Amino acid sequence: MTSTTKTNIDLLIIGSGPAGTSTALHLLKQDPTWAKRMLIVDKAIHPREKLCGGGITHLGENVLADLGYTIEPSNVPIKEVRLKYEDRHYSFRGDPVFRIVHRAEFDHWLVKEVEALGGNISQGEGVTDVELLEDQGHVQVTTDRRVIRAKTVIAADGSRSLVRRKLGINDGHYVARLIETLTPETTETSWEFKDGVAVFDFTQMTSHQLQGYYWDFPSIVEGKTFMNRGVFDSRAQPTRDKADLKQTLSDSMSDRERELDSKSIKGHPIRWLNFRSTLSRPHLLLAGDAAGADPLFGEGIAIALAYGKVAAAEINAAFAKNDFRFKNYKWRIFRNGVLFSVVLRVWVAGYAYQPHNPGYIRIGWSIARFVLRLTPWSRPNFVPVRKPTANG
Template sequence: MYDVIIVGGGPAGSSAAIRLAQRAPEIASRSLLIDKAIFPRKKLCGGGVTQHAWDLLRALDVTLDIPMFPIHQMRLVYDDLVATFHWRNLFRVVQRAEFDAALLNVARARDVEIREGVALREVARDDAGVTLVTDAGELRAGAVIAADGANSIVRQKLGLVRSDRISRLMEILTPVESPERSFEFANHTAVFDFTPLVKNVQGYYWDFPSYKNGAPMMNRGLFDARVRPDRPRAELKTVLAAELQQRELDLNTLKLEGHPERWFDPNEKHSAPRIVLAGDAAGTEPWLGEGISHAIDFGTRASDYVIRAFAKNDFSFADYSKIISNSALGRRLRFKKFIAHYVYGNRGEWFYRWGWRALQIGLPFVQRD
């Protein structure tokens, strides 16, 4: 029987394992991380790793040697209005397959047992522990950290699923033949185009410069928070095709992929006796959909919580949701949810045009070179 089983090897799960090894090596030595995939595995994501995420990794004594493209400015677009935010190393764009595999390898190097290619089928709890039924047999643990993504099997088995807390994302990668002639590459710029707001998209189109296997690529996509489910549902593929056409790209010739993203609601339950949710399984923010830093933070806090549970021999986990909601992580998630509700509400054209003009005036005073 394991002390802790972590389900999911993404940033939340790997960070949880690394934190266990850092704070409670005796528990980590009796813990296991499982994931249904074999790493490196494909993961759809814009790949923006914020400075806050790197700070969290440094606190875990983690450095990653992977290709990344530094972003020094955000180009915020609405129709014909453009506001630019300058901040050196605002974030770095990575390929998630490389980032997640490297972070999982750190957990492995910290002597946490890792099993890849193990898919979870069922979850059963009793007074003494949790039984996980997998395609490789049954596993038993005193506690479980569920970091198995927006479509979390653990969350489903606990009956904590709500379909109205899901954002939608579509993404493509396109090669860049001459990066020196690309505005985004030459100026280390990420584009956030909010013009699709007028087409009922509760979000934005993005262009992120990046590298894949050493080749320059543009990560392009569309984010629809759906934080206001009462509003009409946007036709994302049609909107994305129009955005790409403006960039002289034909969606029909490109490989389009999509994925959901769960957003955090502090009023929902994120735990059950002996089980806590972390990362996308619990939710991220619906404003910009940035999930990596929150996943790392979630995994770290979930491990701290489980370590305290072992110290107190209390596995009710009744106050986990409250502790997360009142933490710095919870406050950030709640704040960004408020912004999303406000910005993606039923606003008129005047609201966005006035807002962008305000950004044009104010952003030059908030920058770092």
């Protein structure tokens, strides 16, 4: 196809990460005719690398369960999530508390499920320009192959969203910084693997002025076992000085008798939700990281899957009423349990990542340990995930 080729379509989804594929799966499960009315484009070709810890909580698994899916790609079930501050810790327990997937494999699986329902995904096709032509009733999207005129567009193109940039939707500082590295480990070299434990270490909040935590996630990458180690800096207090992420990662790893290979570090931002920000324009919705995720823990996979559900409902309502202004999108986001929890997390992060006296944090950790005992998350046999529905 040449750049002058023109395609007209009811819905164009830009990006086939969890936000884009979840939107497609929700639409296709509700109405199979969407297979002919919708196109997904992604500049990458699956299985594509996506920098990520790969932790999927029950919130994400339940979105998939309601669509009729259980996670098929290989994963590490985490039985204990240990939240640490200096010498104190408390743990969420469950069967499992969450799962750790390899994103290349997980996202590829979702892509194949969309294709199995007849969805058309054009991989290796990058969007280069976006123009809202409201008076003509469509969005004009230019890719490196053609021009697409879409009645509606879902921008699910991640934290560095080109769509946001092209439309001048700018939220300034609402971006968390993350870096990560993988170290080869086995059940012999690392107890976290043997016991299925993921660690979130908040000690660095005071030792390195980090507005976040260091993590250890046992992971399987292409059949081999690795510890996914990284640092999450929420920047929930954007005016404070930035922590030195590389030094924080290096020091945290030395505490665990591991040496950081600087060449192995990779970094990527997570945009966090600013509810006052623009999340839609006429004929266009933002979803997943392009809209905003969680600044408290940096959770984004479950959030992206939930955006898919809400965006699909909004698209169906728009076509039913022939009204593409998307005035109710924020309200729908607010009413979705998972996304409402993100709104709350934005508020909590603003408080939690202020500078605190270490003594108060230690007291907070002791209180949390006590309170947790009163919840189902203290039981190792607690199953937070719903059973998949028969028909999705």
